[in-house]
Amino acid sequence: MLFTFALLLIASLTCEGQQLPEIQQVSVNKANTFNIKDFGAKADGHTVNTKAIQDAIAACTKAGGGTVLVPKGFWITGPIKLNSNINLHISEGAVLQFSSNTDHYPLVKTNWEGLDAIRAHSPIYAVDAENISITGKGILDGAGQAWRPVKKNKVTPPEWSQLIKSGGVTNEQKDTWYPTERALKGSTMKRPGVIAEGFDFEKAESIKEFLRPNMVSIINCKRVLLEGVTFQNSPAWCLHPLLTQHLTIRNVTVRNPWNAQNGDGVDVESCRYVLIENSMFDVGDDGICIKSGRDEEGRKRGVPTEDVIVRNCTVFHGHGGFVVGSEMSGGARNIFVSDCNFLGTDIGIRFKTTRGRGGIVEKIYINNINMNNIGGAAILFDMYYMAKDPLAVFSGEDKPSIAFEPVSEATPQFKDVFIKDVVCNGAETGIFVRGLPEMNIKNIQMENIFIQSQKGFECIEGSDISLKNAILYCDDKTVVNVQDSKGVVLDNIQYKPSDVLLKVTGSRSANIRLLNTDAKQATKEVVLGTNVQANAVSKK
Template identity: 35%
Template sequence: MKNSNLTIWFTSSRAFNIQLKVSCVLLFLCCLYSCGQQESLDFSKEWLLKDEIVASITEPSFPDRIYSIIDWGAIGDGRTMNTNAFMRAIQKCAEEGGGKVLVPSGKYLTAPIHLESNVNLYLEKGAEILFSKDHGDYPLVNTSYEGTELINFSPLIYAKGKSNIAITGEGVLNGQAGIENWWPWCGKDTYGWKKGQPKQHSSLEKLKNHMSVKGVPVDERVFGEGEYLRPTFIEPFECENVLIRGVTIINAPFWSIHPFRSNNVIVDGVTISSHGPNNDGCNPEYSKNVLIKNCTFNTGDDCIAIKSGRNEDGRRVNIKSENIVIQNCKMIDGHGGVVMGSEISAGVKNVFVENCEMNSPNLDRAIRIKSNTKRGGFVENVFVRNLKVGQVREAVLKINLFYGIYGAQKGDYMPEVKNIVLENVQAENGGKYGILIQGYDEKPIERVVLKDVIIQKADSSYSMKGITHVNFINTFINGQLMNNSINN
């Protein structure tokens, strides 16, 4: 698929059928509510849609050819720069039609790695890629920062407009970020920043509240050295058929995995352990047909956060994230287990979460939706089942449409949330609230269902406003059977 056609993703008959079935299921769900038959709600049809989405996501395949970086002069001593060895091995692999670029056991220091189509970057067990601490080694590329496009430091592993790419194996990707590198730029002393040192705040103001608002072309939003905006770790940008499997990611400068305007993405068996600022685990943005499975997230921010652009930039791009499936994952520390927002201005649709475990005193929420009237956007069709929660700090389900962190976050774009379903969820310690919902009376949240949900040890069972109706089916909070329905 050509890059210019990346926004036209649903022309195949299979994709059209998925969209048609989604529409039919939503009509069925609305009819049940309008007919007063909430007690009999059965969501098996929605989960059949999940199966079709998964079946439509195919793994990339590669020729059986191996290109070892050792053959291009790489030295795995942790000190020698191997940028040219990586680059030449990848180029040769791509020129000859693709294959596996092999990283043998050892420690390999390098500048950012840029992948080409039909290349599988494979890390053997015992291999560790160390990314340079010298910010001068990072070229400027078209990327994104918290939902706003710009020209900035290259992500540590980057591909733009490529197809059939992979990062696989049993090795470690080490961003070498910490309290002396990258992290202090966030401006917080807990991450190494000291009074008088530079930080990101003025650059964020310029990018988000000047350039984006005024519609400055992306190629004129040039940042980099002296602007203190950290790069993402892995970013497939406008890519097709992406696989990230088996590797461990540590010490990320910023977001760890960021599929951006990409389609057909699989993240499988990845372990992310990074507790720096904004160290989200996996953040699909403007992306479609994404499967995240068998992963472990232990992060300094959201474990998984589904996004679609911030404010004016999100409305400019106007590509929703949709058909996101999350299976068999483990969430430890994080601000949220599975999150939608807050950069969500183009909307999120069709999210399926199943068979996941979430448990940590440092995990704030299990399922979270966040936006505000400056972000706007929508979240539609979120289905969660078979979720085991040990402990969360604030809530099992939190929907907050008054979210704000960078000053006043009020505007003229009312966010919309509807069709949120939790089934077979067990939480041993629900935190401050079992359910915490904060919506707007002017545009209330629609159709939230909890079926076969058990939440223990919540300080308060629920706190809800700005929602038309919550339907409880065989749901207990603090040992009390919830009323069949609550109208706000």
């Protein structure tokens, strides 16, 4: 065989003594190189080179595999399909510019946010392939401006004026611009493009520009490498590996406008054996995201994302730095995140789900994380994603307990998460944990945490939550709020002078332990709500 694969054996241990997974690596046949210029490609900024590039890929495949070379220059193309044993190499100085003509992207049956759907063809696509890679120091641009809607409040007045002049249409409220009438029409429909909602190709065609493609779609592949390249300006998610094994993403840069809707960096969905390292993300939605399908369809697929390593990455902008969910219905486990920087993201470490998702997220190990200028929570676990806050309407001292709902396969679970060595210089909230009454967030262990924030630590419906060796420098009058939680351990907590160190509310709160913590900085050490048992808190 001309193509073989090497094993990348990672033998080091994580914070909890867990051995990291082994990731198989791509091996390229260096004997074969096919330059797209030899197949008629022209870097003239006008010629659409789809056929020339695809012909080069076909010739490379016929020869047993190798490198398809995109040399220095500006190359326009439509969507590209990769075959097994192909290395698409984007040379330094090369820009592979995907066409802004949406007619070049046929509708296909695919997957969107965990559901079977009809969407426009991805600019780069591979399915059922093995040993494929995209490498080099060049740039791939997805022409996202031809697809994405833009909200008026997310651009400057001159930018909004320029959008209006460029064409397209606005909605009735005149607060969102769409590139076409079809895109606007799609925005008014229920679950547009979703097959289970009754969409077929004819119906989908009437809203085509709303059905924005993910830029790089890798489906059911084995041994995949993305290395060195800059991926930018995606119509929707930028990198989307689905049902893929042995994936390495190394030294890449992912860039999207900060206001790009669904402009995620990388969404790893129902994949196994994944390494993401030494990469940078500056995007419009979540930076590095773990998914595994949505609701009943995701549970029926039943393929978790597991055995994932994320290390030495930086997220400059995005809704979340490292994110799990919310489409995690197939579950996620054995995920290791270390030595990352989240600088200016809305949330730093983000776990999100909601009733109806189902799925179990467990055995997550996170350490050595630096954060700065976080708009929301530095560390967040929330089981009410995109749901109305059940306590938002109450403003009194003691908010009522949340009602139970029956536990079923649609009840999600977060448990067994280990976070240590985190520094955050500036956040709205330090740590936020909010589970369901029928399914608490369980066994979250946090250690060596330093956070400067407006609010401190809030724990609602949590079980066996521990915070050890933590510095919570918050501006709020109360450092730690615990509601309807049990088995919460606060060990060696340092804080600024405050009115209250620990406030406990909710009749279900029990076994709260305050250990090795100096109470002299607080006017009141512990405040109990009216429905809390007197022995709910113990001190040592």
